[in-house]
Amino acid sequence: MSKKNLKRLDLIFKNENDGEVILVKTMARPTHDLINDLIISGLKGRGGAGYPTGLKWKLASEAEGDMKYVICNADEGEPGTFKDREILTQVPHKVLIGMAVCAKIIGAHEGYIYLRGEYKFLLPSLNEMIDDFHVLMNKIGFDFRVKIFLGSGAYICGEESALFESMEGYRGEPRNKPPYPTNSGYRKMPTVINNVETLAHTYSIFKYGPEKFKDLGVQDSRGSKVFSVSGDTPNPGIYELEFGMSVKKFVDDFGDGDAKAVQVGGASGFCVPRKKFDKTKIGYQGKLTGVSLPTGGSMMIFNSSRSMYNVLHNYLDFFVEESCGQCTPCRVGTQQLLLGIEAVKKGERSSEYLDRLLGLAENMRVTAKCGLGQSVANSFSSIVENFKEEMIY
Amino acid sequence: MNNINLTIDHIEVSVQPETTLLEAAKKLKIKIPTLCYHEDLCVAGNCRVCVVEQVGADRLLPSCATPVSEGMEILTNSLKVRNARKSVIDLLVSEHRADCTRCYKSEGCELQHLSSEYLIGEDSFIDLVPLKEYTIDYFSPSIIKDDSKCIRCQRCVRTCDQLQDIGALTVAYKGEEMKVSSFFEKPMYEVVCTNCGQCVNRCPTGALIERNYIDEVWTAINNPKKHLVVQTAPAVRVALGEALGMEAGLVVTGKMVAALRRLGFDSVLDTDFTADLTIIEEGNELLQRLKGALVDKNPDVNLPMTTSCSPGWIKYIEHMYPEMLPNVSTAKSPQQMFGALVKTYYANKIKVEPENIVSVSVMPCTAKKYEANRPEMHASGYKDVDLVLTTRELAKMIQQAGIDFEALENEEFDSFMGTSSGAAVIFGATGGVMEAALRTAYEVVTGREVPFDGLNITPVRGMEEVKEATIKIEDTLPEWSFLEGAELKTCVAHGLANAKKVMDKVRSGEASYHFIEVMACPGGCLGGGGQPIPTNAEIRAQRSKAIYEEDAGKPIRKSHDNPEVIKLYEEFLKEPLGHKSHELLHTSYVERNRY
Numbered sequence: 001m002s003k004k005n006l007k008r009l010d011l012i013f014k015n016e017n018d019g020e021v022i023l024v025k026t027m028a029r030p031t032h033d034l035i036n037d038l039i040i041s042g043l044k045g046r047g048g049a050g051y052p053t054g055l056k057w058k059l060a061s062e063a064e065g066d067m068k069y070v071i072c073n074a075d076e077g078e079p080g081t082f083k084d085r086e087i088l089t090q091v092p093h094k095v096l097i098g099m100a101v102c103a104k105i106i107g108a109h110e111g112y113i114y115l116r117g118e119y120k121f122l123l124p125s126l127n128e129m130i131d132d133f134h135v136l137m138n139k140i141g142f143d144f145r146v147k148i149f150l151g152s153g154a155y156i157c158g159e160e161s162a163l164f165e166s167m168e169g170y171r172g173e174p175r176n177k178p179p180y181p182t183n184s185g186y187r188k189m190p191t192v193i194n195n196v197e198t199l200a201h202t203y204s205i206f207k208y209g210p211e212k213f214k215d216l217g218v219q220d221s222r223g224s225k226v227f228s229v230s231g232d233t234p235n236p237g238i239y240e241l242e243f244g245m246s247v248k249k250f251v252d253d254f255g256d257g258d259a260k261a262v263q264v265g266g267a268s269g270f271c272v273p274r275k276k277f278d279k280t281k282i283g284y285q286g287k288l289t290g291v292s293l294p295t296g297g298s299m300m301i302f303n304s305s306r307s308m309y310n311v312l313h314n315y316l317d318f319f320v321e322e323s324c325g326q327c328t329p330c331r332v333g334t335q336q337l338l339l340g341i342e343a344v345k346k347g348e349r350s351s352e353y354l355d356r357l358l359g360l361a362e363n364m365r366v367t368a369k370c371g372l373g374q375s376v377a378n379s380f381s382s383i384v385e386n387f388k389e390e391m392i393y
Numbered sequence: 394m395n396n397i398n399l400t401i402d403h404i405e406v407s408v409q410p411e412t413t414l415l416e417a418a419k420k421l422k423i424k425i426p427t428l429c430y431h432e433d434l435c436v437a438g439n440c441r442v443c444v445v446e447q448v449g450a451d452r453l454l455p456s457c458a459t460p461v462s463e464g465m466e467i468l469t470n471s472l473k474v475r476n477a478r479k480s481v482i483d484l485l486v487s488e489h490r491a492d493c494t495r496c497y498k499s500e501g502c503e504l505q506h507l508s509s510e511y512l513i514g515e516d517s518f519i520d521l522v523p524l525k526e527y528t529i530d531y532f533s534p535s536i537i538k539d540d541s542k543c544i545r546c547q548r549c550v551r552t553c554d555q556l557q558d559i560g561a562l563t564v565a566y567k568g569e570e571m572k573v574s575s576f577f578e579k580p581m582y583e584v585v586c587t588n589c590g591q592c593v594n595r596c597p598t599g600a601l602i603e604r605n606y607i608d609e610v611w612t613a614i615n616n617p618k619k620h621l622v623v624q625t626a627p628a629v630r631v632a633l634g635e636a637l638g639m640e641a642g643l644v645v646t647g648k649m650v651a652a653l654r655r656l657g658f659d660s661v662l663d664t665d666f667t668a669d670l671t672i673i674e675e676g677n678e679l680l681q682r683l684k685g686a687l688v689d690k691n692p693d694v695n696l697p698m699t700t701s702c703s704p705g706w707i708k709y710i711e712h713m714y715p716e717m718l719p720n721v722s723t724a725k726s727p728q729q730m731f732g733a734l735v736k737t738y739y740a741n742k743i744k745v746e747p748e749n750i751v752s753v754s755v756m757p758c759t760a761k762k763y764e765a766n767r768p769e770m771h772a773s774g775y776k777d778v779d780l781v782l783t784t785r786e787l788a789k790m791i792q793q794a795g796i797d798f799e800a801l802e803n804e805e806f807d808s809f810m811g812t813s814s815g816a817a818v819i820f821g822a823t824g825g826v827m828e829a830a831l832r833t834a835y836e837v838v839t840g841r842e843v844p845f846d847g848l849n850i851t852p853v854r855g856m857e858e859v860k861e862a863t864i865k866i867e868d869t870l871p872e873w874s875f876l877e878g879a880e881l882k883t884c885v886a887h888g889l890a891n892a893k894k895v896m897d898k899v900r901s902g903e904a905s906y907h908f909i910e911v912m913a914c915p916g917g918c919l920g921g922g923g924q925p926i927p928t929n930a931e932i933r934a935q936r937s938k939a940i941y942e943e944d945a946g947k948p949i950r951k952s953h954d955n956p957e958v959i960k961l962y963e964e965f966l967k968e969p970l971g972h973k974s975h976e977l978l979h980t981s982y983v984e985r986n987r988y
């Protein structure tokens with residue numbers, strides 16, 4: 001049924017066996033050239049925040065520290081997202097090579113893959129891969145070792161500073177920022193932390209040059225992106241697509257013909273109602289794209305049989321449980337939002353209470369300590385504002 | 394490094410790099426509300442009540458956790474800030490069992506204060522309290538932990554971890570269930586908690602409070618059959634005024650004595666008396682140990698010897714370094730020496746049956762409540778100290794009795810057991826016990842006063858984390874000739890995190906001392922868990938100054954010169970470390986679990 005309007009790309013998953021060649025070639029180049037390539041490519045982090053990768057590596061290369069670290073964030077906790085798992089299953093060597101180049105640029109000798117606990121089954125294959133990788137490192141004479149750290153299962157541990165805390169043996173609670181990881185990350189040392197997909201992209205950029213990557217996508221959102229498509233779709237699964245498509249095009253391709261909303265970026269993303277499909281593009285917030293940014297790349301389609309109240313309720317249930325609980329706006333705010341929509345639905349509070357809750361969500365956005373609490377407002381406000389009647393009746 | 398320039402509420406300010414926005418605002422005398430922030434602790438930045446607006450930035454910044462940067466324009470009172478702050482306070486109140494009129498902390502509660510400042514009203518969020526189960530832990534004789542009053546600021550967690558390096562309190566669970574907990578959620582009474590009360594001193598709400606015995610004391614006072622004896626610890630008199638509206642650092646001994654009489658205590662006595670006695674017993678124990686080690690070469694003698702007057706320290710070492718318990722002086726703390734004497738010697742002296750005496754102590758300390766309840770503390774055949782009040786509880790009783798404390802005329806302690814030396818007074822400050830012990834021991838051994846100007850052994854004074862001092866012993870009296878030329882190595886630590894550092898060094902052999910003073914609380918007893926709230930380095934320094942002033946002004950400066958102590962030995966104890974002393978003034982310790 002898929003109309004295949006959108007070009008399927010094969011940049012990430014193409015199985016290329018030239019890892020060693022690319023690595024040797026890349027390692028021979030001056031670091032500032034490599035950083036420049038990354039900056040020109042326009043690659044931004046695929047883990048959610050969309051921070052320019054070239055700039056991140058540059059800052060870490062300039063930071064001072066006795067040790068530096070490269071960490072691959074493979075915590076992939078967003079419900080309905082499994083693209084990082086696919087990348088680590090199919091093309092893990094691209095990720096490892098990305099880490100090695102990063103290590104060279106910033107001056108790191110230790111790297112970690114923070115692997116989501118549920119992905120434990122990947123351990124044997126990954127460890128085998130890492131052994132081969134170490135042989136390669138010895139061969140080219142580069143002192144860099146990668147270890148796997150198995151996560152504890154809490155969603156919040158995917159947040160970079162909570163991830164460091166967890167690796168250091170503490171409770172996974174996000175830290176205050178600044179300082180940022182490039183100055184003070186794992187063990188308070190300069191650290192580059194990147195999403196699995198981000199690292200895999202660097203491989204393509206070093207292999208094909210920045211222009212090829214930059215040619216894809218639109219201003220502010222360059223390259224391709226791996227999406228996890230789920231919900232009311234005949235074709236759920238993982239797709240690598242060009243950045244910058246409109247939600248309309250996406251729905252035309254993947255919807256079941258009756259889509260009333262698309263949740264872009266999972267629980268912490270935005271809900272786009274049908275009337276805005278046309279105007280909304282998929283990409284980082286920027287001048288051209290206007291709206292939305294995908295977190296893990298999750299795209300969830302809802303058709304008209306779905307209750308958006310239930311959708312929101314599920315998201316809030318998730319946040320109430322997955323908030324680390326340390327900061328007030330997020331710990332208590334999520335509970336109030338959840339109980340609040342229940343109270344309105346039951347008629348215990350008037351529909352005006354929704355405005356109070358929208359105000360609360362906005363206050364949470366500006367006061368919460370980390371991205372989790374800050375982004376609850378995304379789904380909350382976009383669902384409540386666009387589907388108000390469904391909240392009340 | 395160059396200063397950083399910024400504006401706060403349109404006022405220019407120039408500060409050092411690394412200064413936080415909160416500190417910069419303080420410089421301009423702009424007060425930003427805080428809850429999780431505490432001067433003694435590392436920054437957590439979790440309550441979010443201190444947020445401020447940076448012009449041009451979308452999200453607000455936690456001022457306690459954000460360093461200044463050049464050119465910032467900060468607003469601390471914009472509409473956006475007020476809305477956000479109010480929302481945060483409102484949320485805290487919604488998960489809080491806010492029954493202020495029945496709450497022990499009502500007077501000093503930071504949440505209640507903010508809630509009233511920000512006019513948190515009826516039209517609040519949904520009350521979450523009835524939807525949850527909360528635990529209230531009443532089991533400890535020292536501390537009550539009421540989770541329904543907890544705002545999860547983690548000040549207590551940071552206190553126990555950072556200042557005490559114990560970690561008895563930790564954060565458990567996440568999301569809506571996140572709470573401050575102990576090992577396997579066991580009651581505080583069963584875990585490594587030392588009852589030091591440092592967490593109580595820093596808790597902004599009524600979630601951690603001392604177990605108070607105010608009503609028990611009133612009942613006893615009003616029982617005509619009972620003779621009420623009260624003893625007051627050295628650190629109480631330099632802090633009680635704070636809890637009654639006076640400034641920090643005033644010595645209010647005379648007013649305190651007057652107030653205690655007005656409250657109805659029959660004998661108003663002084664723990665300082667037994668502080669002097671402790672010095673005689675503990676000092677002699679040290680000399681005996683030195684002799685055992687140096688002359689008799691007895692392998693069973695344990696050195697270094699550590700002090701034993703801080704019950705928080707005792708419980709700590711029982712949990713954490715049980716193999717070093719033989720190093721702890723067997724001398725009881727002054728409170729317990731006092732208690733043992735009150736129901737024996739003193740009872741006999743005033744011709745009152747010991748069972749009719751109610752022995753009350755006023756302490757800067759919550760661990761003293763626990764100590765008084767230890768099964769060992771029945772040397773008199775009765776419970777030696779019946780009821781322990783903190784400085785805060787005494788202040789509360791004075792208020793309840795309607796006494797205008799500041800207007801009271803100074804009065805003197807009763808005698809006997811009311812006279813003390815300056816050496817006893819300084820027990821209240823870190824290094825004080827060491828200094829007092831040296832003043833006596835040196836003189837016992839050499840027949841001369843310690844070679845320090847005005848008897849002030851300054852190397853062991855002050856708030857440095859760990860202090861070391863070496864005293865060379867020369868020209869000894871003949872019976873102490875084995876100490877001729879010896880260098881007595883001493884060490885002083887306050888706060889259990891510092892104690893741990895010292896003990897680890899001792900255990901590993903990296904450091905060798907003869908005598909170690911440990912006080913569980915930062916600054917010593919003057920910073921005790923039962924002292925007036927708030928506490929910070931400046932307030933503790935004020936109290937310390939007051940203590941040394943009191944010492945300097947005392948006619949008697951050395952414990953062994955205390956005429957009442959001399960008389961006590963003549964009439965009753967006969968000799969230090971003698972038979973009676975062992976029965977009444979010394980104790981033993983037990984090994985405890987490590988969680």
Ligand SMILES: Cc1cc2nc3c(=O)[nH]c(=O)nc-3n(C[C@H](O)[C@H](O)[C@H](O)COP(=O)(O)O)c2cc1C
Binds near residue numbers: 045158372
């Ligand atoms: C609650 C929360 C969960 C997150 N989980 C993940 C995750 O599972 N994987 C990931 O790569 N980034 C996650 N992030 C984003 C990371 O904090 C971080 O921005 C990212 O790893 C940086 O890599 P990038 O620049 O390559 O995107 C999460 C952020 C938040 C706030």
Ligand code: SF4
Binds near residue numbers: 174369374
């Ligand atoms: S926003 Fe939520 S998850 Fe993030 S620190 Fe605060 S409580 Fe924890």
Ligand code: SF4
Binds near residue numbers: 490498502503542599
């Ligand atoms: S802790 Fe504070 S706010 Fe809570 S009941 Fe007690 S006084 Fe009121």
Ligand code: SF4
Binds near residue numbers: 588
């Ligand atoms: S009383 Fe002392 S030891 Fe016990 S929890 Fe509080 S700070 Fe920790």
Ligand code: SF4
Binds near residue numbers: 545546598
């Ligand atoms: S018990 Fe007190 S100090 Fe500890 S988190 Fe709760 S409110 Fe804060």
Ligand code: FES
Binds near residue numbers: 426427429442443458
């Ligand atoms: S006081 Fe700054 S976040 Fe709590």
